[in-house]
Structures are given as structure tokens and as C-alpha cells.
Amino acid sequence: MRAFLAVIKRxxxxxxxxxxDALTVVLxxxxxxxxxxxxxxxxxxxxxxxxxxxxxxSALLSLLLALDRLFRNDHExxxxxxxxxxxxxxxxIIFAKLIAHWLTSALPLILATPLLAILLNLDFAQxxxxxxxxxxxxxxxxxxxxxxxxxxxxxKRGGLIAPxxxxxxxxxTLIFGVSALSTGAxxxxxxxxxxxxxxxxxxxxxxxxxxxxxxxxxxxx
Amino acid sequence: MAQNASSEPTPQDLGFFSRLAHPGYxxxxxxxxxxxxxxxVCALLAIGLFYAFYNxxxxxxxxxxxxxxxxxxxxxxxxQFSYAVMAVASIGSLVWRHPLADxxxxxxxxxxxxxxxxxxxxxxxxxxxxxxxxxxxxxxxTSTLVMLFIYLGIIALWRTFEDQARAGRIIAVITLVGxxxxxxxxxxxxxWNTLHQPASVFRLDGPTMPMSMLIxxxxxxxxxxxxxxxxxxxxxxxxxxxxxxxxxxxxxAQRLRSQG
Numbered sequence: 001m002r003a004f005l006a007v008i009k010r011x012x013x014x015x016x017x018x019x020x021d022a023l024t025v026v027l028x029x030x031x032x033x034x035x036x037x038x039x040x041x042x043x044x045x046x047x048x049x050x051x052x053x054x055x056x057x058s059a060l061l062s063l064l065l066a067l068d069r070l071f072r073n074d075h076e077x078x079x080x081x082x083x084x085x086x087x088x089x090x091x092x093i094i095f096a097k098l099i100a101h102w103l104t105s106a107l108p109l110i111l112a113t114p115l116l117a118i119l120l121n122l123d124f125a126q127x128x129x130x131x132x133x134x135x136x137x138x139x140x141x142x143x144x145x146x147x148x149x150x151x152x153x154x155x156k157r158g159g160l161i162a163p164x165x166x167x168x169x170x171x172x173t174l175i176f177g178v179s180a181l182s183t184g185a186x187x188x189x190x191x192x193x194x195x196x197x198x199x200x201x202x203x204x205x206x207x208x209x210x211x212x213x214x215x216x217x218x219x220x221x
Numbered sequence: 222m223a224q225n226a227s228s229e230p231t232p233q234d235l236g237f238f239s240r241l242a243h244p245g246y247x248x249x250x251x252x253x254x255x256x257x258x259x260x261x262v263c264a265l266l267a268i269g270l271f272y273a274f275y276n277x278x279x280x281x282x283x284x285x286x287x288x289x290x291x292x293x294x295x296x297x298x299x300x301q302f303s304y305a306v307m308a309v310a311s312i313g314s315l316v317w318r319h320p321l322a323d324x325x326x327x328x329x330x331x332x333x334x335x336x337x338x339x340x341x342x343x344x345x346x347x348x349x350x351x352x353x354x355x356x357x358x359x360x361x362x363t364s365t366l367v368m369l370f371i372y373l374g375i376i377a378l379w380r381t382f383e384d385q386a387r388a389g390r391i392i393a394v395i396t397l398v399g400x401x402x403x404x405x406x407x408x409x410x411x412x413w414n415t416l417h418q419p420a421s422v423f424r425l426d427g428p429t430m431p432m433s434m435l436i437x438x439x440x441x442x443x444x445x446x447x448x449x450x451x452x453x454x455x456x457x458x459x460x461x462x463x464x465x466x467x468x469x470x471x472x473x474a475q476r477l478r479s480q481g
Contacts, residue, residue: 151395155381164377165395168370169402172409179413196412200405211398214315218390 003088004096011100014073021069022104029062029109033116044121051120052130052181056174058116059109059134060141064163066105067145070097071153071216080153084220091209094216098139098146098208106138129181133197137177140201143208144169150215173200242321244461251454258451265444272437289347291437295445297340300368303333303449307375308400311393321457323389324464326396327379328456332449334372341365360411367406371399385464 015022036054037047074080083093110131117127148166155161179193240246273291306329313322344362345355356362375392382388430438 147395147398151378151391152381154387154391157381161374161377161381164370164374168367168374168406169399171367172402172405175409175413196409207398207401211394215391215394218315218394219387 003086004092007088007093007096008100008103011097012104015069015100015104021066022108025062025066025105026108026112028065029058030112030116032058032061034119037120048121048123048126051117051122052126053178054120055113055116055122055130055134056137056177059106059138060170060174062109063105063138063141063145064166066101067142067149067162067166068159070101070146070149072149075153080216081220084217090213090216094146094212095209098142098205101146102139102142106134106142110134110138126181133177133180133194136194136201137173137197140173140197140204141170143201143204144173146208146212147215150212150219153216154219173197176200242319244321244324247321248458248461251458255451255454258447258454262444262447262451265440265447269437269440269444272440277433277437278431283351286347286350287434289343290434291441293340293343293347294438295441296336296343297365298442299445299449300333300337300340300365302446303329303336304368304372304400304403306453307333307396311396311400314389314393315397318390320386320389321461323386323393324457324460325453326389326393327385328453328460330372330376330379332452332456334369334376336445336449337365337369337372341369360407360413363413364407364410367410368403371403375399 033054036050036058040046040050071080074083084090086093113131113134114127117130122130144166145162147169148162151165152162176193176197180190180197182190182193241250269291273288277288279285279287307326310322310326310329313319314326341362344365348357349355375396378392378395379388382391
């Protein structure tokens, strides 16, 4: 348990120090969200209708941008080799890294969401729901990202290939995340979507450490 | 080939399945199958297309456009079957680290992508006269499109690795992750929006199609499946030979360096 917490602490420290990009990701998230009205037009009605989708897409893109740092630096400076030899199983180390990564990339986005909600004319109740779905859904996005990052970590210029692999896998999360926010005709449909979103997150939390560890082990020798 | 394989165990030392899967031996036995398979595929395609175009009724609502079905449905079936082949091969490369499993997974990806593209293209051509649009954001169509994206992503990944043995194992991981995800994607997308007709051949209460349309459809199913097998064999053979050429080139380069 102490080793587990130490990994989390190490990654948090690395992400928030000089050279860490936790704040850059938030800035990117806000900018993507803020640039949409320039393309859509300043119609307030339309914007508040599209706001949940815009926020979700912005979050998805920002998380894609952030995932490269998950294993790349550790692979380059050799820490990954040390982690494979560590007493703690690689799966648990990866789980710790996932927690740290979520805290430094997804959580800041969620904290910045109210700002975007004001810009996009989203009312208070809807904003709370968006934040709630993001809290439930972003772990799944981080998990799929981790698998993609692990698969492409040994490729020298793997920056563009990982999103190509991850985006199709993220579609269910996106569908259920946005459906949970829709006020459709069928009552209970948005609640069902919310439960499916939670199910995807739980499922991916179980599978991801093993798949990611396998990919890292297979890539190493 | 005998000189090439001298350092590897000879086929006689191995069990039946290992002998089948030995790359050198695979090159030998698959060579005998290519011609009969090609003849079988041609015959089945000829029969199937004859039935599809001349000897089956036009639909009472859709008229002759229904004949697209005989290309569309088998292609859509193979787009999923190819992924299943890739997934099984991936288990092979992860569990036994077998080089032939890598080759099989790599060879299946472009074939599956092509069949998926054919299913999408014929679906679009069929949708235009019957639905009035080339593309609709319908569940089954969208999940096929996502399938195409997954295939293309995997093909792109194969092309970025230099060491093909390592690429085979890493891509096997992402292929299996995709295999878990494909049903989830299919379900979520169909939940999202559905216009496409439900399955009408494989149902618990029996097919809802008349026999005159089922027979050509089944012939085409078999024709396409054997076509997949034939193409898979050919591209596996090509891939094995490509790897041998690459290692021969590397040996030559080493020899030249040690001489010079």
C-alpha cells in the first residue's frame, strides 16, 4: 500500500512541477470549448442546446492530448524497466498511475467546466449534470487512453497513432455520456444511459490495468 | 527451402498441429490448396451470381435493387468474421508466441478492412434508392463504420513498427481489447439510433425470407467465406516470404560488413 501511494505521489509531483502540463491541458480544454461558438455562431439558444456535446468533445480531445505523458517519459528515462522489476505488480503500479493521471488531467477539466458552462449559456441544473457525467465517464476515457499509450510507447513518433486507435473505442463512453444529459421523450432513458456510463467505467477500470501491463511487457523485450 | 529450414526442427519431429503451423511447412501444404480453393471460389461465385441476377425474384417493393443484398450481406458477415480470425490469431500470438499467428493476424486485417468497405459502399448504393439517402446515422451502419476505423487503425499500427515480431504481440493486445469492445460499441450505437432492418436470416423463429432468395444468399455466403480463406492463405504466404527476404537481406548486409 505504501508503494502504491508512493507511485501516485511521484506522478502527481511530476505532473505539477515545472515541465508538467496539467495546466496546459485545462487551457486546451477551455480553448476548444470557447472556439466552438466562433464556428457555430453566437446564438444563445443553439449554444445551450449543443453545450453538453461541446463540453464532452472538448474533454475527449484534451484527454487524448494528455495521454502521451502517461508512459512516454517513464519509457524514455528507464523508469518503466524499474517498475517492471518492482515488488509491486505492474498492474497495480499502472492502476496507481491511472489514478494520478486522472487527478492531474481529468479532474482539472471538470473543475474548469463551470467556466465553460457560463460561456456556452448552460443553465445551473444542466451544468451540475454535465459535471456529474464527466466525473463518472472520464475514468473510462483515461483507461482507453492508457491502453493506447501503452501500445504505442515504443514507437518513436507514436503521437498520432494512439488517438487513431483510441477514438473508436471511446465512442460508447461518448454516446452514453451525452445521452445521460439529453431530456428525450422516453422517460428514464437518460437515467439508463447514466447507468451504462457507470458500467463502462467500472468494466474498463477492471480490464485496463491488465491489458496495459500486458502491452507494456510485450513491448519491452 | 530445405537449406533454409535446416536450423529449425524438421516437420517430422513435431506434432500434427505444430506441423501445420510451422511456417516452412505451411508454405508447402498451403501451396496444394490454392488452386482447388480458387476453382471452388470461382464456381460458387458463378452459381451465386447467376442465381442472384437471373434466377431469383425481384422484391415486390424494392424491385431489382434487392439484388445488392447478395453482395452486401456476405461482405458484412466477413467484416465481422475477419475480426474474429484476427482475435483468435492474437490469442495464438500472446499465448504461444507463434510466428504464424502473427502472420495470420496481419494478413487478415487488410482483407477485413476491404470487406467492411465493400459492405459500406454497397449499403450506401442500396440506401440511395430505398431510403433516399446514401448515408444515415443508423446503428448498424455506424457500427460498421467504426469497425472500418478499427481495422484501419490496426493496419496503421502494423506499418509503424519496424520489429514485426514485437509488433505482432503488441497489436495482439489491442486487437483483443477491440474484440471486447466491438460488442459494446455495437450495442451502444444501436441503442443510440436504429433504422436498419433487423436480422432476417439467423433468427430463433427461422428465416423471414423466401427460399428463392435464401438459396442464392447462402451460396454467396459460402463463396465469400472461401474467398476470404483463399485471400488469407495468399497474403499469409506473401507475408512469410516477405519476412524471409528481409532476414536474408539482413544476413547479407552483415556478411558484407564483416568482409569489408
